[in-house]
Amino acid sequence: MRRQSVARRELPLFVAHDGTSSRANITCKYKCGDACSHRVPNTSGGEYFGDIVRHAMSRRGVLRGGAMAVLAVGAGGVLAACSDDSAAATGGGDGAAQGAVDLGPSAPGTDFTPVAPNTDDAVVVPEGYEQAVVIRWGDAVLPDAPDFDLDRQTAAAQEKQFGYNNDFAGLLPVDGVPGAYLLVVNHEYTSEPFMFAGYDPDDPTEEQVRIGIANHGLSVVEVRGESGSGRLTPVFGDHNRRITGTTEFLLTGPAAGSDLVKTTADPTGTKVAGTFNNCAGGVTPWGTVLSGEENFNQYFANAESVTDPVVAERLARYGIEGAESERKWERFDPRFDIAAEPNEVNRFGWVVELDPWDATSTPVKHTALGRFKHEAATIHITDDGTVVAYSGDDERFDYMYKFVSSRKMQDGNSRAAVRHNMTLLDAGTLYVAKLTGDHPDAVDGSGTLPEGGQFMGSGEWIPILRTDEDGRGESLVEGMTAEEVAVFTRLAGDAVGATKMDRPEDFEPNPVTGKVYVALTNNTKRGVDGNPPADEANPRVNNKNGQVLEIDDDHAGTSFTWNLLLVCGDPNEADTYFGGFDKSQVSPISCPDNLAFDPHGNLWISTDGNALGSNDGLFAVVLDGPRRGETKQFLTVPVGGETCGPIIEDDRVVVCVQHPGETDDASWDSPSSHWPDGGRTQPRPAVVAAWKSGGGRIGF
Template identity: 65%
Template sequence: MSLLPLNLLVTHDGKSRRQHITCRYKCGDACSKPAPNTSDNAYFGDVVKAMSRRSMLRASGVTVLAAAAGSALAACDSRSPVAEPAAVDVPTPPGMNFTAVAANTDDAVTVADGYRQSVVIRWGDPVLPGAPEFDVANQTAVAQRGQFGFNNDFAGLLPIAGQSGHYLLVTNFEYVTPQFMFAGYDSEAPTRDQFDIEIAAIGMGVVEVSRDSDGTLRPVIGPRNRRITADTPFALTGPAAGSEFVKTAADPSGSRVLGTFANCSGGVTPWGTILSGEENFHSYFGAAEGSAAVGPVEADRQKRYGVAAEPSELLWETFDPRFDLAVAPNEVNRFGYVVELNPWDPESTPIKHSAMGRFKHEGSNIYVTDDGAVVAYSGDDERFDYMYKFVSSKKIQDPGPARDNAEAMAHNMTILDEGTLYVAKLTSDIPAAEIDGSGALPSSGSFQGSGTWIPLLRSGADGAESLVAGMNAAEVAVFTRFAADKAGATKMDRPEDFEANPLTGKVYVALTNNDKRGTDGKAGVDAANPRNENKNGQVLEITDDHTGTSFTWDLLLVCGDPAAADTYYGGFDKTKVSPISCPDNLAFDSHGNLWISTDGNALGSNDGLFAVALDGPSRGETRQFLTVPVGAETCGPVVTDDLVTVCVQHPGEDDDHTLESSLSHWPDGGASAPRPAVVAVWRDGGNIGV
């Protein structure tokens, strides 16, 4: 057996702190089930192995040793030790000059010293005129349709032109957990009233907020306020629209979809609209066991997306036949898209953009090149799934600060319907023997490589063209995962949020975790996913030819316990960082620092929000700015010069508790019910981190 450096013996066997009940309702318990990607794509570690073997044979003609132990020892002996960074004082980057918050398990939002906080809005607070104050014991669907929804995830904060201190706060409401909404909930026999409330509690919301002189953000019942629910009408555009795969008895045109749900992260477009990703949509559809028999092709399509002909967790199919796979088998194909909402027009119809592909979108974020080309990046948040980008053939038009240029807004709302969809394939020249699953750095001192964007689908005003053999354009748009499988895309460790640095153009990807990496029958490690049973995740940095097909990449962070040898913090001194685990959502401040919120911290602490330096001697320095309450996830960070907001999702969610015996009583304290909420953090008399 090979000998490992002594510091590899540091153990951190903890798994994600996400509770099983959260997995059941948030993602349909996906992590306890086989990964839907069963393609035989060679993970790029196979490619590297082949390249390394050919190089060895060409270089010396040596005989390849048959003994695995001997090979491993030889590889270890040949590796150059990586020098530890010198323990020197490095100036704190602007935007990160705050005292790091210590890891904790408190039932509170804990912020950096010298900063203030307040709850902006929480589940059940009124957002529409006439909506009642929240009463957890007397909920109704009518009330919930006028109130702030449940389990807010993404948030966007859009300044209102001409109204200083006023913003539109746009949020996603990702999923419901009935045990923490309804007293005495019976998962085997939910009621019609509970179903109606759940339909109203998820989707999206728009609410005006104003900032008081003391810094507090408060909701305003304004004319732009709006609730989008699981039955709000949407327009389906792009190659999927009108195809045989999305037509239903209720919508024979295949162009008008009711609702959005499983909305995870998102993005604010440069023209002032909101993009929202429909992620774990599969778990809302079900059927009585064995009652939704379909042909082998349809069965494969459902399986690749995690759809199962069995009773769903929420049992919505017992109340509305469109959720019954036996009655409406195409309805599920109408979800899994990037949604675009114009928050400035409360009467507008939101759009689902099928030209951007259908998969479990974590979200979508846009980068605009100097010549006005629009590039949208998106991750498919599933173990062993892929990274995508969409390059529009249209250029952005200026809608004006008040978004009152109707012609420009109408043009910009079609930008994501015309262009080319790509999927990423990564490679690396790092010798395969140096990627052994331990996460130890290669002799080069970092994990890096290059990659190619493989085109899948081209859409235009005159129609769409499949770029994948054996699939037509509608098939690529609706069953994008199959197209990416055929293209040979690289299997990643749950690619979640994508964000481009507005100062440098570099693109960052949160790869949250994948504890099945390298296990029996699953894809092995490679340079971008270098750890077996990856519990803590990593952050990928891409230098992209945005409108082209080539890129290079580095791992900025390999997250986890800084004392463990399988972690990497950009080369920064690991004794001086805040430990980070399970990166999820990303944001940037005006200084170019990356901010990361976490979901499922596997290091024993509550989740939090972290700032990370990207350049110079501070590259990789990581500081925790806040933590969220026990059982909660940190989502949707917004970072401005003088304000930070985060969404606190599912506080107190725990396998051994319910609404009646909650682990958390945040944000109202006492014996109150826990309520997901948006929190604002600011500093009196100064900007964030300076």
């Protein structure tokens, strides 16, 4: 379909706003267990950033001089701060205070007219572009799936249909079949009040619970491209598959077989039923898909019944508390009742790997990568074949991690190579990041740039767990066993004094330059109510808009340097920064979440919870040259929706539209969105493709 004709509700470039996230309260309730209304789980007394910065200053020159020549496979970036009339005083950065300076043509891949901030109930793309839905919640994935019937849903049907609240999306070309791909999508969470007419949150039915469980997981769907456009159409291919909350997974690595993960249903501690709250992910160079289990804590009930103080501390560190869960799954499945199955919760919070090319394969949970609220896991390959996996822990004041494999990747797509490569994340070393800043006395929490003109510093990766070739772990943290480091990784990060970050979400290496980018979405608790103060990597108190970190990493080593590419928010405000670019020439951006790269090395950012009063969207950011920091909005998603899982190809852009119409003033009887089907229909999460009218390259 062509771009929808709707009554435009554009907002001014610089919008008035109250500075709070636009994410609805009901979204917070079902997406993350209302994490922001609960106490901060990280109450550790580890060193604050400012306490360690002076000790590391003497190492700065050494770290800056480290060689970083490596090849990359992956994705990532954004943000910073100055007032309207002080851009020239930011101390440099290509493009600072450009004014009338001729910067030449737009960077390749970014030559489009930015979409204005708006509140339309539509996917809005630039003039000269089109968009269409690829697949929606409830559409058939398997050939024997029944037609979707919103009023007569069943768990059996949903196990064959596209799941709810799509987040990550990966598009894998099918060898030898031009225009054919496998579309692999995560289904993060369910919003039951928007799924069922007359839903009673205090008394859900067993079938509603089973439907919710079936709506989680992943979908694998073959899609076909259309000549002359970027449209994608689902087909029933041999690889089509649904992964749900009951699919069997194999647990590998140092936690596998541990007493910490054994349950009544699985006394071996090696086989897990299902995956939940799968957020972002990554496509590996060997053709598999990684998926991060994020806010798993909210599915488990009766933590308050635990009397053992050690177990209670471990649960609290992961935000697991209270009596009944919101969805009340424990009423019909005892594995979600901590009082009945205390170890079941330890079987979630891992990086999942799926081989989408084998519909009969058993997906894997890699415990060598640690257990926390994984936003994603993304891969960089060094030129000697070493595999580096990056992952952020999406919680206020939690940490950034990387895993360096001791095994080397094998080229080719033979089954032997795939089998080998699917063990790459089972042997190696897990690290957590500690950052220091170059300007320890210049950060006051206001976001004001230091005298040098940018927030920057160095860092080290602290080893916490080594996994040997036989899968046995070695703890590198005093007082913790290898199994404890794997299962309670946050406590290991606390013990070694890792740096507390502002919700590290997607973590992407640039396939062109090898630099690594981290979306730090926001943290309104920074410097508030006795929580850790601002530091150079997290330079604002009550941080509502987030920032994007750029890392120059010694990928297989332990040192790196960093700077803030973007400090997000309204460009008209003094506490924002766009890589030194003229702030009067950028699109406002808030709450960066997922990251991706286009073929030219530009960073694309999707947002979640835009605090600037407009719908969430997708933005392109130039990383190099005189336009470094130029930020342009490519699309916006419908009312109440979140932009997720961007894929940026030469001829199409793919995004997942999550929770459209999920606003606090909406209900089943009075929806705030009718996207994507229009009329008086209920909103449905869906995947969307956008392309240039008449064909052609994106951003040219």
